[in-house]
Amino acid sequence: MTQPREENKPQEFSSYAPTQATVSDDAYGQFLKTFPEYRLTSTLDTLRQSDFTRLDTTGETYADYMGGAIYPESLVRIHTEFLNRNVFGNTHSVSNSSTLSLECANEARAAVLSFFRASPEEYTVVFTANASGALKIVGESYPFVDDSSYVLSADSHNSVNGIRKFATHGGARVSYIPPTATGGFETEIAENILRENRSPSAPCLFALTGQSNVTNTKNPLSIVEYAKSLGYHVLLDAAALAATSSISLSETPVDAMAVSFYKMFGFPTGVGALIAKKSFLKQLKRPWFAGGTVDVVQVFGTIVTLSEVLHEQFEDGTINYLSLPSITAGLRFLSGYMPFLPLRTFLRHESTGKPSLRILSATPSRRLKSVGEQSDTGSIISLLFLSPTGEILPNSFVEYAAAKNNISLRTGCMCNPGGAAAMRLNFQNEKCRLYEGATLKEYEATVGHQVGVVRISLGLASNFQDVWHVVRFAELIATRKSYAALWNQYVNDSSTD
Template sequence: MFKRDFPYFANSKTVYLDNAATTQKPKNVIDSQIEYYEKYCANTHRSSYGDANMATRKYENSRELLKEFINAKKSEEIIFTKGVTEAINMIADTFTRDYKSVIISSLEHHSNIVPWHMQGRDLTNGLKVVGCDNNLNFDFEEYENILKKNPNSFVSVTHISNAFGKIHDIKRVCDLAHKYESVVLVDGAQSLAHAKIDVQKLDVDFLALSSHKTFGPTGVGALYVKEKHLENMKPYQTGGATINEVDFNSSTLLNSPYKFEAGTQNIAGVIGFGEALKYINRIGYENIKTVEKDVYNYLNSELEKIPNIIFYNDTKDCIGSRSFNIKNISHDDIGILLDKMGIAVRVGHHCAQPIMKKLGIKGTIRVSTSFYNDYEDVNRLIKALKKALDMLS
């Protein structure tokens, strides 16, 4: 019933099941960007005429909306970025270099692995990886042992695995980290599309968020930084909109968040991000959770009926993504045939090569759902999958 809010579904016959890659956008999000470009297109935080003031108000309103949405204490803790990838790179470059150890999980996206390699870290030098069991559950015993041996570390973990949908217990991750005087960055790229996040309740130090995976525009994201860490962060970039005073001898910068948002930002995108949050508020997370879990469980029950299907985890503590393979059949070949039948899923390693290597596979077929998907989408997927398997057998 929610498809009517999303123009994509009125203009495409595709069964869209690639929501972990990006979500579709409701009409209010699209309209808000068109309105900016058509009615008050101006730069923010610079000029004082009417359209510029309107653009600044709308932009800052999105910051206030996000602050309330994740229960941050202050708007100064919200920094707009291009997305989660830039947010993680920002923290890696501006905050973590002096930490002897960085601790990540085995289910990380490449965006939470490669930045640490760029610092010269690897398994023999400053990078620690928490393993998982045969059901891809985070190994908290190993995690605490690593923290005991490496106190005052920087922990950087995903909240929800993009490849397998596995949900990490972030509250427990944070509590253990703080017990050993460590700080925590959470990759929340998949989070807001599925669940309410309360940064104060979870006690996270940093939270990286995505707009385009949260029904908002591409090219926009945000970084929450707990207030006490702001003074220890150096600007990632500098230039226009970040300065208080400049002469040829020196520069002084504005306070957060502005000193971290150099240059002209994606103004229309940030405004659209705010509209996406409004949309979620109108729908309500209880409705989202109820509908999505129902469809996710139905998807799993129908997939379990497919002969020779291989799963890598059960659906406990999972949401969004369901990854699988079919014995002795290439996932790439299946993906090509599904596309020919109008089914959009992702096949491959999903930017999570290390966990794929541990599982001894090159990749999976990933079906990722959202609350606008329904039983009919699942039925069409299963019908197309069976036809593809008949063709490839």
């Protein structure tokens, strides 16, 4: 496998200044006086200028890292050069080209285990299309029976919610841990629900959301040990957590963990992983088999012999072998910069004056001061924009106005209806108005407004300039004249759709 170039490693950088005239030098100077520790992350400004040049040349302010990270240009260049120099074949063969593909796949598995500090004797890696695919493998294969329990947080992604279909089909009961007003859960309440729903005679599954993708809340990983002491298998949804936080499976030995690599370093899309204990995978029973998962299939007949290689039993068809070398390079790339991310993307809101927006998501309980510290929340702000008269603005208008100002953000429930409901308390009651088969438009017509929130999320290439542009955007909406102009454009363009 080719080695990343020197430009993938952190570089020394003595100073940084905003690169566009629209950013106030006075504002940046004042920011540094208030948060001098920001200077400790200057290596990421060097990275921004060398590996994310298109952000400044296009003028786009990207604030949707939770939706998908921006890929470093060197990673794509390295991967393209590697593909151009070699011949790769399907891993389900023994040719030279296939052997090279298999070697790269095995190298990627080893890199994933190393990155998450998981013992290769205890854990293995199943490559999937994304974190949702990884979660589905567990859901469809878990041996749910009568008296089993499936416990999860209400503040969970829909891919975690979806496992309840497999649970109820198997006869298990489903129990939700209620959210706090800012998402996540209270540890004592979660422990009570786990204790009340455990079964001494049937397998039980606890799905833990490491970090909410909408409320910004991190759940305490310490609850893993408690759940396991009650006999639960623990599945960790780390799709959001792994993007900006260090995870050690040697310290938090969950039975299985789901990740998506594009959320971590942007390239490639279409590759995720289930990192699972081998002992746990052996207890799963898949409801079907496919090419690549078996050694022998009797036709006509019913005999099926699964592959001797454990991870191959869960990888349907041909894995994405052309993309896997970039996983190895991407993890190596991210390893050099991960310690800087919590300090760089530390978000704490201080309210002053009449609000033009309402922040709903959780904020950190303490201020980070050094590189390598971990925050107790993520790098997300979920909020509602308010009109100059104080009314909640439609999310569709905010998204439209943001696009007009070259800002990429996201609106809606972010595939996490429980998290959105937790922050918008009236929305929790409105969910009772749902009926089977209701569409989103029908539901919004029933409750009388658009549902969800506006989400701003930061990542590896985010800098002061990006946040400044978002703040200036909020000021535009707070100003009657500019707000009226944007609103009129929005109404006119909507009427022509």
